[in-house]
Amino acid sequence: MSGRARGRARGRARGVTEEQQARRPGEPEQAAATPPPPVMPPQESQAPPPASGRASYRGGAREPRPGMASGEGPRLPTEELAAMSIGTGEAAEVGRRRREFRYVEARTRPAHIVDKRGTAGNQLPLITNFFRMERIPDWHMYQYHVDFNPVIDSKRMRIALLLQHETLLGRTRAFDGMVLFLPIRLQEQTTEVYSKRNSDDVNIRITITMTNELPPSSPQCLQVYNIIFRRVLGLVDMKQIGRNYYNPSLAISIPQHRLQVMPGFVTSILQYENEVLLNCDISHKIIRSDSVLDLMYDMYYQKPATFHDDATRSLVGSIVLTRYNNKTYRVDDIEWDKRPSDTFKLRDGSKISYRDYYKKSYEIDVKDKEQPLLVSKPKKKDIRRGQTDNLYLLPELCKMTGLTDEARADNRVMKDVGAHTRVAPAGRTQTLTAFVRQINSNEEVLREMGGWGLRFAQDLLNLNGRILPQEKIYQQGGELSYKQEDADWSREMRGQQVITAVGLVNWVIIFTRKYSNEAQDFVQTLSRVGPPMGMKISQPIPCELVDDRNESFLTALRNSVTPQTQLVMCVLPTNKKDRYDAIKKFTCVDRPVPSQVIVVRTISKKNMLMSVATKVAIQLNCKLGGEVWALEIPLKNLMVVGIDSYHDSAKKGRSVGGVIASMNATLTRYYSRCTFQHSMQELLDGLRVCMQGALQKYHEVNGCLPERIIVFRDGVGDGQLPAVSEHEVPQVLESFKKAGGQDYNPKVGVVIVKKRINSRFFARAGPQLTNPPPGTIIDSEVTKPEWYDFFLVSQSVKQGTVSPTHYNVIWDTTGLRPDHMQRLTYKLCHLYYNWPGTIRVPAPCQYAHKLAFLVGQSIHRDPSLDLADRLYFL
Template identity: 75%
Template sequence: MSGRARGRARGRARGQSEEQARRPGEPSQQVQQQQQQQMPSAAAPAPVPAAGPPTASGRASYRGGAKEARPGMATGSGDVPEEQLAALRIGTGDTKGVGRSRADYRYSEPCTRPAHISDKRGTAGGQLPLLTNYFRLESSPDWHLYQYHVDFNPVVDSKKMRMGLLMSHENLIGKTRAFDGQILYLPHKLQETVTEVYSTTKRDNTQIRITITLTNELPPTSPQVIQVFNIIFRRVLAMIDMQQIGRNYFNPSLSVAIPQHKLQVMPGFITSILKYEQDTLLCADISHKILRSDTVLDIMYDMYNQAGDRFYDECIKKFVGSIVLTRYNNKTYRCDDIDWEKRPSHTFKLRNGDEITYAQYYEKSYGIKVNDVNQPLLVSRPKKKDIRMGRTEPIYLLPELCALTGLSDEVRADFNVMKDVGAHTRVAPDGRTKTLQGFINQINTNQQVRAEMGGWKLKFSDNLVSLNSRILPQEKIVQKGDCALSYRQEDADWSRDMRGKQLITAVNLQDWVIIFTRRNSAQAQDLVQTLSRVGPPMGMRINGPVVCELPDDRNDTYLKALKEYVTPTTQLALCVLPTNRKDRYDAIKKLCCVDHPVPSQCVVQRTLSKKQMLMSVATKIAIQLNCKLGGEVWALEIPLKGLMVVGVDTYHDSAKKGRSVGGVIASLNQSLTRYYSRCTFQHSMQELLDGLKVCMKGALEKYHEVNNALPERIIVFRDGVGDGQLPAVVEHEVPQLMECIRKAGGTQYNPKVAMVVVKKRINTRFFAKHGPNLANPPPGTVIDTVVTKPEWYDFFLVSQSVRQGTVTPTHYNVIWDTSGLKPDHMQRLAYKLCHLYYNWPGTIRVPAPCQYAHKLAFLVGQSIHKDPSLALCDRLYFL
């Protein structure tokens, strides 16, 4: 199970209600009395900006409390020179022309490509032709976009009126244009640099002078042009009946119903137009919106019939924090609260000051008749960006008109539901390319789209972009005695070949404790016996444990036993749990990681229930125990001497809003198989790590303690960074890193340093030809041309094998590099590290230090919420 999936399974904190349950929509006696006296005003529903007082004063308020959920068990030196940082900051786009105003500036993407990397393409490996989910945007060689600044005298405040006044001169500017009320973009150049025209307002016949001034002649590579291309493409999507929901576009008419689960799958596309190495390309990938086919009100009635007195609590847990879709306008909102006192018969003020009830508004604006006049209303509070735009009041939504989006924790735990949903959302390469080809054909053959694109003198290519990739050589994986494991690179799995072979460094388990309840006694005994059998072939001698049988499964009983039986010499505590309750798992981990530091392993009874699988389960548990005790399982050849690799990732703390946990993992040995771990806390929901200096200082000290020398090279793999955060990482984290290195090693310490941003959530896909069909590229496929960015030192790497659906590559962006490594070396190192994650006998999507950092941050953010004890920092206790 992935970390994200496990986070969903474990759940988030929810509120608890103190009110007694009522029928949904039924007001309390106090509120009934209030309603007889007055009808409180309210904020507007979704389509209208809110106005008037917030919520009714008599309603109950709900805030955070505990929610029980599954825990999910495991089966250069000195300061950075200012001129170097300045070169990496965001720059402005190309300028050519006159009269550029301050409002006309647009910003480009950050340029992070080191100056000494003249060619970022590698050469190692065999060639492999691929297709990718990109289409070229074609234009003439001398194509330019002309940018004009438009002034109105007297000043016209209304954007709609400004657009109407300018459009009355269509014979001058033409039918093809993009105008936002101040800046006008045209595909052709007007005769004069400054053009003056006059228009008359219809309301009062005022004559308005319009001055159109040329400010820029923009080439296709300009950031402003890319912005206009995306605006044009949004128009194109609307012309082919695609509707925007959130950030992406979907076609509601093609929704597929899954009636047995009351779900709908709405197909759509994720699209963006950007400048790549040589061309401007449209990236298009398939997306799916999962919706409930019943409304929120339907779910409320079902919950009322089942929950009884717990109805209010269950509603808060179910809906608060979820995202709902309003079908009448296809907009999504976050449900922040439920106002049990407000009704569709309550009024709110329109922009013109008139009062209208919610029921009347929906019937007048959308022709929707509200059926249940006693339903409560959902509350969506304004976000920071909404407040900046002037909306300070909450939006009230009718549950009858809302549908839940996404999948709840309970649904995700249902294998049958996920199987049926996956049949529609998990698309193989052949099906994906067929859908994308149909999408671009629909665009290129639509007459309205052709007229729009032809006016701009643009066209999309008819076929997917093709490119050449390389397959890196297969890595040699060894265990004790240089015993090489044989495996097929296409499968990227060596679990079978590990059987009966000794681990590189096996730690004997001599003093350990096993804790279980009386009813799980048989499973615990079977586990101990099986561990003693699977350990010796791997080189582990596992002695009999100290046995602790508990009379019940209460949290306090487990904690009391751990405190009593765990001594300073105890190597490990293993707990067999009857269920995967989150609160019990959290309590055990907090005690074993903070209060009484000892490596711990939790195993759910269900995992041990199948006798035929027990040998396989025990083998995996034994390997995990060896890692938690400081052992090593397998290794690769790492030719670089004096190398330290660092993994950094963040995870939001579920116990404290606005706080993030950063995990930092640093290697300690030549083979990159032993690690030092630290975590740091960051506030305000930031991904950036202010505490990076403290963690790196501890890692360097530990490295020196183990090797009697500081590392010669430090390569940092930074996960969890979006493209918009790149400048902040360069200006914030790189200086911290360099300052920390300088202070740790003194003025004479001058290691070679690189920082690599690792990105998993990308929309790029690659398809390899497999006879007449298309298949996923094999593990080890590297792409460093065509779809990479010219301003970045970046590459894509397919490191894992996928048997269902389409593989997602990982994007690597080297934002700082004084390491002296060639592109080939950087790519090979990234691929090697994807083999070294000990929780899976195969390759993974990201380098092992990143995955270890995620596991650490996840454990602390979900269960511990405190700094783990430093006594565990040199072991992989968080696996």
């Protein structure tokens, strides 16, 4: 079973008992076990009307959404946003999801790092997906504080009163009801004006006081830049869906799979090393072309007896898009007893049905009157704002986003979708350049940005990177010769002996009678591929089962595994998650022994059997404590630690932290522990125990404690960086002292590893653009001045554009130069034994992820320490 499949195969069904009979959408609880077919067939939801001419929800002109209690403000399922008046007298919806932009970055650059740029390697000219923000000479922005006397509580009213003085303020401004930003400086430090309130003809005194003259790189300016740019995106017909902007009119249909691919952009404007830059990358939103109701009807027709369970399992936890307002919602439940004819209260206390509400507000006729309603529960931030009621959505008006498990497992679907989403460097740069030139040529945009004295450069930013030297890979027979640009040495490994081979003498294979031939063929192939690698693979103890029930496998494990058993292999007919979990829990906790689980279809193709057997043999050697290949590691007495976390699928609010620490000089043997943490609890609460165990094991193996410890911390978002820097790092240092004694003071480095970034880099190959080769380092221009950071392209991709990884060194007493830190990071990307090539992150991080994923998905408990010195989680 693939990791992705296991990751998605959650038990999402909630609140559906076995006694509940199968029903079509909207059918009452008392229906018979085999219900009649639906009265009317599912139909496409009506397309939403144009948005022009409608007042904004945020302004309160519309009635509240369905599900809002009487007397509340607008019931929004997402974060309420500050409305800032920008431009010519209109209250524009801007500043949406301000948490997307980090205006004040945590300063984590160590004080002694004066120049973070390295020098090793050959220079490589690059193009990146950044555009310069150009400004008029001597550009400044002016910040004012605005007071109203008498006090005006309504933000909307404050904006309207201030806009009466357009002659004084100009047409270009940004005002959130209290703070006013202008591109011009008013004549007086404090300016008083009067506005008349129309409701009671009262004069309101408005005092405008200048509080700051802002330079282009100030955090407040960055905030306004992003607000302005969001408005610009709206002016070029882009629609916000979730966090990003998309163009629904350019959606590409894939009719054979009932999918649509909607193109869009991810954007942000931030201060980088020397200037303010716009980072812009292509994004794609995958949406089903049919509605959620259509999907429910399909499930009903296919399996009416299990319809409720299937619908709940498929829909609960998914994200849906309501096309009438282009907003996304998480489905938390299905209200089977609610109908579109049910009513809810409006703000004025009157009632309206859901069906009439959508007709009145969106001119949409709801066709299926018996459909149930989807439930989207308020998040914690909604509850803090007093929004405690559920939001109810009509399946007919919702569309599923993303791909289902079945679609991801279908090669045809992935190939057809990938044809539109995997964009090569040349196509990506052309799209980005055309997008910015469209912005720069739009008259409305020119007026908007021209008023602020801003514009974007026409072309992508050019900069220089470096290619690090190729790393030497060693096996027992000597150095492997491979091409750095391929980042793959699988061919060169054929016939070569691994560094440390562990013989497989006492092992068990469990299989069902139906697939006994496949199991025997695989064992014979394993015995042939093992000796050339130096592995002696003896015949296993066979255990044949008459059926494939979970209990049959567990009974066989109990009867077959002894203290002398080195490894257990289970050949499964299908990749059922519950069976896989039961096997892993038994072999990792109840009776610890390394285990290998293989699905029959993986070993049923004769032409692929030798290749599969070779890869499995390498895995088995690692799980038994062996080593496959190694690199030159010049640093002595070094320990590298990888930390990653994963949400526990069995317990809401609990996460699993995987901790991996190297045990030898070549960084090829590891000790692993895991720790559990709950919401609002720091990971380091359990890290002390993990580090104590790792240092104790290191001393046991090497007779001394490490002089240098470098921690690679994965799974950290931008919002968590201050917490890691201020809380986790001191606890890490304290844990080292407690583990090694008060006199133990190793040199420590802590590196944040971030994969979810939007930066892309392209190399020139003659007139064409290609992906940069593995080993490309970027440590200038697009890095942050307050960080000790760099980008590394460590892997090679055959299709689309390669994604770099961002590294941020937030603590450093190692004494290593930037070249050394970058080179060590690149070396570690070569040491992941599940892939004969380089990977995107250092091997300790990937091992930590595999451990956390296994525990969070299948085991849900601490694995036995008897397995801690082996890579049993591969």
